[in-house]
Structure formats: C-alpha cells, structure tokens
Amino acid sequence: MTAPELKINDLHVSVEGKSIVKGFDLDMKGGEIHALMGPNGTGKSTVASALMGHPKYEVTSGQALLNEQNLLDMAVDERARAGMFLAMQYPSEVSGVSNADFLRTAINGRRGEGNEIPLMKFIKTLDKRMNMLEMDESFAERYVNEGFSGGEKKRNEILQLMMLEPQFAILDEIDSGLDIDALKWVAKGVNSMRSENFGCLIITHYQRLLNYIKPDKVHIMMQGRIVKTGGPELALQLEKEGYDGMKAELGIKDDETVEA
Amino acid sequence: MSMQLKNLPFDAEAITNFTKNRNEPKWFSEIRLKGLALAEELPLPTPEKTRIADWNFTKFNVQTESDAVDQLSDLPEEISTLMGKGDQVGNVLIHVNNSAVFDHLSQNLKDQGVIYTDLATAVREHSDLLANYYFKTTSIDKHQLTALNAALVNGGTFLYVPKNVVVSEPIQAVYYQDAPEAGLIAHTLVVAEESSSVTFVESYLSDAAAGTSVANIVNEVVVGANAQVKYGAVDEFSDQFVTYVSRQANVAKDGRIQWALGQMNDGNTLSENATNLEGDGAEADIKAVSIGSGSQKQNFDNYVRHVGKATKSQLLVRAAQKDASNSIFNARTKIEHGASGADGEQTQRVLMLSDQARGDANPILLIDEYDVVAGHAASVGRVDPDQLYYLMSRGIKQETAEKLIVEGFLAPVVDLLPIEGVQKQLTKLIERKVG
C-alpha cells in the first residue's frame, strides 16, 4: 500500500451564507503529523467540518482530494469509509445507543456485509484500547457520550480513532478540558497510531500537547487561511509572542478579522 | 346518546348461556348483563383529536377455543421465543385464542399463597377474592368500551400476591390470537397486598391469520400499602386489529408502581393508562414507547392523579411516527387539593420520521394545591442532524444511523423489561417497525 495522501487546494467555505474559510491549502501524507493553530473564530473547526462533510458547511470553491479521490463529492459516511476521521470539538450525545454497539456498527460499516468483525476479536481490541486510554470498562456499555465529562468525551473520541484506524484524522482541540494525566494517555493513544499509513492534523491552542505528540509541521491560520508554516519551533514562538506578535510580523491588520 | 350495536356478537340470552357454560358465579353473570345493558346505552369514548366513530370495536368472534398443551415446545414459535431461556420453565400463563393453554407457577410461590391463573379459573375458584377487586380501579360505566369488556370478557389473568410476600422472579403472561376473527376481551387483575412485591410482564400478539378483529383489554393493578409492582407490557397486535387497552392502577400509602409499556400495535389503537396515587407517599414511574407506522391511528392518554400527600410521579412518553401514521399523546398530571408535597413530572417526546406522519403531544397539568412541584415538557421533532452527522462521520450509513438513533430513543422502556425474551421481542419489534 502506498502512503495515503490528503491534498487541499484553495478551499473556500461558507456557513449560513457567511464566508469563513478563504483559500485554505494543505498537503499531508501518511506518517506525518501536522499542527494547526490560530486565534478563536478563525475557521479551524470550519475547515475540519467541511472536510468531514457537515451539511451546514458549504464549500464554495476549492478542492479536497484523498488519495486522488474527490472527497467533496462524497457523503459524510463515504468520506469516513474512504479513510477520514474527525475527532470533534463538541461530540454529540446519542442516548440509548451503547458505545460498544456504536463502535461495532461503525467498524462493520467499513468492513462491509459478510466481513463483520468477530465479536470476541472486537471485545478484545476494545478492551485493549480502553486500557491504554485508562477508560473504565463501564464506558463500553454506557450510551454514546451521554453524561460523559468534557475530558471523558475527548478520550472517547480517541477511542473511536483507535478502533476505526483511519488514514487521516483531524483532532479538533482534543486537548481542551483534559487534565494532565489524561493528556498523556490521549497522546499515548495517538502516538500508538503512528505509521506510514496514518496522517494526523492536530488543531490546538496550546503548545503543551505538542510536547507529547511531536508534529512535523506547524501551520498558523488567521482570517480563514494558513498564513505561516514552520516546524515545532513555530508553536514555541507563538506561545511566547502571542498572535499579536505574529500579526505584526506578517503585517496582518485586525480589522479584517472574521467576526467572532 | 343511544347507539346501534348492530355488530354485537351477543345478546342477553347468549350472554346468559355463555356465563352458564363457563360456570360463573351469580355476581359475575350480573356484571356481564349490566355491561351489556350499558354497552347499548353508553357512547364511545371521545379521545381528543382522534376520531374513532368508524373503528370496529364490535365485529369479532368472541367464542374461540384452543386445547391445552403439555409442554412449551408444542406452542407456536412466536410464543416460545418469549419465554426465558434454559430448561427451567418460568412462572408463565399462556393464552391462545382466549383459552389458557399452559401455565406454570413455582411450588415455592404457591406455598406462599401466590395465586396465578387465568380469569375464567379465578372466577370459579377464587370468586370471593376476585369480587373484591374486579372493576374497582375503573368503572364499568366509563364508556361503551368498558361496558363491552364487562359484558363479553373471554380472557385475562389473575395474579394475587399476599401480604409480605416478595416474588423475586418475574411473572409472565402471553396472549396469542390466530383463529379467524378471534377477538380478545381480556380483563387482568394484579393485586399486590401490603408490603409485597412483584414483577409482572404481559405480551399480546396476533397472527395475520386472525384477520379483522378486536382487542378490548382492561387491566387493573392494586398496589397495597408499602407494596411494589413492576408492570411491563408489549402490545403487538397485527394491523387489522382494533385495540382498546386500559391499564389502571391504584396505589396505597408508600406503595410504588413502575409501568414499562411497549405499545407497538400495527392497527388502530386507543390506549388509556391511569395511575391513582391514593395513599400518602405513593409513587409512580411510567415509561411508554410506541411507533406509529403504515396508516394506523393511535391515541394514548397517560394520566396520573395525585391524591395522597408527598406523592410522586414521573412520566416519560417517547414515540416515533413513520409513514402516514397519526398519533395523539395526552399526558395529564392532576394534583388534587390536599396532596401537599406532591411532585409530578412529565415528558413527552415524539420523533417524526416522515412528512406524511402526524404526531401531537399535549401536556396537561391540573393543580389544586399550592405546595407542590410539577413540570412538563413536550416536543415533536425530527432526528437531530448533529447526531446523524456524528454517527455518519464514523462511517455508518445514513439509514443505519437513523435506525440507531430511533432505537436508542426508544430504549428506556426496553431496558426496564425484566424478561430477556420479552426484551428481545420489543427490540425486534422496534427494529422491524423502524426498518
């Protein structure tokens, strides 16, 4: 298998008629980890939602190719089955559906009819992954995200990531709301996925997570597009100078900022 | 208002013969005749927003019989799958076309004075006891359908749990209709005396072979002081059955009832569920789920009346409406004067799965006391697009995702049913009706 590839060219996205993302470019390959940082309201989650296919987010122009297939032509579930995954900033709760049933349905959805995962194998894998994330086994039978604390929801997103083994994952603020131990478990989970066949885009506000999951590239997004790309040192610089420093350096004026 | 009972399968003479053949005591025959007279006089009920004038409540065969069977394996598969697994026969009573064909109650429970038998037997063998409870939580003259039930009753169950007896295993009743036009006119009594506790689960099924018919069901539950009753039900009559089902409970001081109702008929249905919290500290937990499909019309009235002080009720109704189905949901919480410290909460949620379907949820609070807590929530909506997106983003197809959401939405009642076979029945039914 050749390493997977995600190519995003000049993506423009509107939400409810308002233009939010204005010319977003990104190239990623399997084996790479990228970080995406930027001020609140700058369009990071919008990029993620548009790539996953949330019906509210309208791609007005541009391209997104996964292994040279047009992602934007696919329905949400097709994108997932093609290899995309999004750990959401605000995951939904689904009452009455157990986490285990949900995961098994999702896995079998990918594998297709006649090729379902054997139940014992599923349970074993689930146990192992939950262990790694230090999740109590009761979470398998609990309803999807219902009554989960903020941090538990985030860990549940990573559990799904590890169970579904996509080619590309976008982790949208997976570190927000995590305590310091949970942050390490989540990082351990993501690092365990690292391989030539897996690429990951980490959206975060804090450099701290990047100490645990070392990115190959760091992108800074402002006003709907990537304005600067660098190595891990860029995140450190940002931590020191803040976005004002960065704006000054890049000559970006505040009044253009997308209204939050 | 007078009415024409042109289709009524019985007249006074026929009823006199019917009751004689069944060796029924005088008080019971009198109730039948009184029921018949009232049925000719009384109007049909007038459920809000559902027109039932042209529903068939009277054309059916009242006299069908089936032979007893020696073992469960002789029964149709639809029935045997409802039984708990394993060699151990549970405490069950199985009715086929209005005859009790199989029954089992553990010796241990018999020794403790528990009575579990079909109504026809109870009328003969426990006449005095039965007379204390028959038509006491609801009245014969409520409307034409209760009167018809009194006149024509041909099935039902009597469960009696004496004072202080705690029944730990569930008690199960199954009704199955498959003879042509076999109508089920059933009356069930569940009596839990002071400080006793019991779990009762009933399933109603019919085969398409029964064709056009009627189910008229009146079930009464008497919860004694400090007693606890868990009452589960799955209704699964086929689409040509018109169903009237009334489930009524009276709860004495510090008693508690939990209703878990899976109302999954395919035909037109009129359902009345009422709980009277008579004694101080009495409690009720009511959970009911339903799915409307095809062109069926349904009306569900869930009523809780708080009479005693510090009485508590929680009512949860969840329903999904498919195709061109039409359902009305009324939840009524009444707090009487003097019921200080009462707490009544109700929630009704209806999920619309089609543009042609109709669903109305009407919350009604009637409060005649100051020092109480009461609340209601009612909503009619569609599948949450964010939930759908979330499931689909994991690779689950839209259709499957919708099914998961709807099944999950209806899960609260499934989870409460204490018999695995019945749980599976409801789960499978939900899957079939949603699918």
Ligand SMILES: Nc1ncnc2c1ncn2[C@@H]1O[C@H](COP(=O)(O)OP(=O)(O)OP(=O)(O)O)[C@@H](O)[C@H]1O
């Ligand atoms: N569903 C929506 N409806 C209306 N406005 C939206 C919606 N989604 C995003 N927006 C708007 O688009 C802009 C970008 O939002 P987005 O969530 O992409 O920002 P972000 O970069 O992820 O910010 P944060 O760091 O705070 O998560 C914001 O102004 C936001 O209010």
Ligand SMILES: [Mg+2]
């Ligand atoms: Mg965001």
